[in-house]
Amino acid sequence: MPTPISPEEITVGVEEEYQLVDPATGELRGRARYVIAADWTDDLKGEMQQHTVEVETRVCEGTSCIRDDLARLRLQAAVAAEAEGVRVVAAGVHPFSPPEGYAFTADPVYQEIRAEYRALAETQAIFGMHVHVGVPERVDRVRVANVARLFLPYLLALTASSPWYGGRDTGYASFRSLIWRRWPRSGAPPRLEGRKEMELLLHWLTETACIDTPGRLYWDLRPHYKYPTVEFRAPDVTPRLEDAVAAAALARAIVAGAMDGTLVEPDLPTTVLHALLGENAWRASRDGTDAELVDLWSPTPRTETAREALERLADRLSWHAEQLGDAADLRGVAGVLERGCAAHDIRRVARESDGDPATLVRWLAEETVLGVGLDRRTSQRVEYGA
Numbered sequence: 349m350p351t352p353i354s355p356e357e358i359t360v361g362v363e364e365e366y367q368l369v370d371p372a373t374g375e376l377r378g379r380a381r382y383v384i385a386a387d388w389t390d391d392l393k394g395e396m397q398q399h400t401v402e403v404e405t406r407v408c409e410g411t412s413c414i415r416d417d418l419a420r421l422r423l424q425a426a427v428a429a430e431a432e433g434v435r436v437v438a439a440g441v442h443p444f445s446p447p448e449g450y451a452f453t454a455d456p457v458y459q460e461i462r463a464e465y466r467a468l469a470e471t472q473a474i475f476g477m478h479v480h481v482g483v484p485e486r487v488d489r490v491r492v493a494n495v496a497r498l499f500l501p502y503l504l505a506l507t508a509s510s511p512w513y514g515g516r517d518t519g520y521a522s523f524r525s526l527i528w529r530r531w532p533r534s535g536a537p538p539r540l541e542g543r544k545e546m547e548l549l550l551h552w553l554t555e556t557a558c559i560d561t562p563g564r565l566y567w568d569l570r571p572h573y574k575y576p577t578v579e580f581r582a583p584d585v586t587p588r589l590e591d592a593v594a595a596a597a598l599a600r601a602i603v604a605g606a607m608d609g610t611l612v613e614p615d616l617p618t619t620v621l622h623a624l625l626g627e628n629a630w631r632a633s634r635d636g637t638d639a640e641l642v643d644l645w646s647p648t649p650r651t652e653t654a655r656e657a658l659e660r661l662a663d664r665l666s667w668h669a670e671q672l673g674d675a676a677d678l679r680g681v682a683g684v685l686e687r688g689c690a691a692h693d694i695r696r697v698a699r700e701s702d703g704d705p706a707t708l709v710r711w712l713a714e715e716t717v718l719g720v721g722l723d724r725r726t727s728q729r730v731e732y733g734a
Contacts, residue, residue, distance in 0.1 A: 440510025
């Protein structure tokens, strides 16, 4: 049995980014500054462009806290948005609105990003979920990241919620992840030997003016430059609250498993492993929970379904989730696998509404706040085309 672990040491926190949409047409709207002003709680934050608001949970000692916080924050965001004539949507991309033409947030940081990244920044209309998992000071977060990065495709498959983009089905479960990979220093991080090698990389990047702050490392997983956490950045923000909580429980258990040696790196050369990890990321982007993933730990080349891989991983980490108080929420992974990732439901709604974009966005807005207020339903009553 692994060494007992402490929920106080392996904390968890979540950030979610929400779209702001017109309640009648479903179009993306750049009204963040007004929505934030209408939020008396001061919990809503701006992002680079005015079509997005962001929320952050507390630093939690269990995913039940994450569940409570996200329910409250989604409700607060929805109320503030309604007060300003828009709605919030939790999905990786907007199904049909163009990605450019929105006002930038006035914060100097975002203006600097716009100047440096140009069209990449000006066409940035994607919405993610970030999970921070605390790592004790005595543990090298870079070495934890070496193991945890191998499971990024699993988390993406679980949360994929962006099949529709530009008014059509892209054929991908997470088109957001492909858009994001256009950016420099994105995707899975390289394998680094430890803190010192990470510091050496940052030294070279800053001294050569590739970056001006460690925050410009946009990897899908990174030892955070400010907080004592490992930050998972691969997931799409997902419409259903319980799916977000399940993903947070899985990310936290992965870190715990990497810390105590339950999860280890495969016996493959570093360059081969990194290439295969890229293949898994692409497959997860395309097919979500239906993906066929390369089994990196197999002694011979083989694949397995994302469902098989996620089921086995959740089972292997069930003890860790029990120790952390997250067992019930980790079991939520099975619910996602039974339904399929959010991309499945998005496509179903699109079919049932004959591809009506306003109906699809209306469904996403309802799904985002399902069960977070006085109404505790777990499924919608939807009249397509209403």
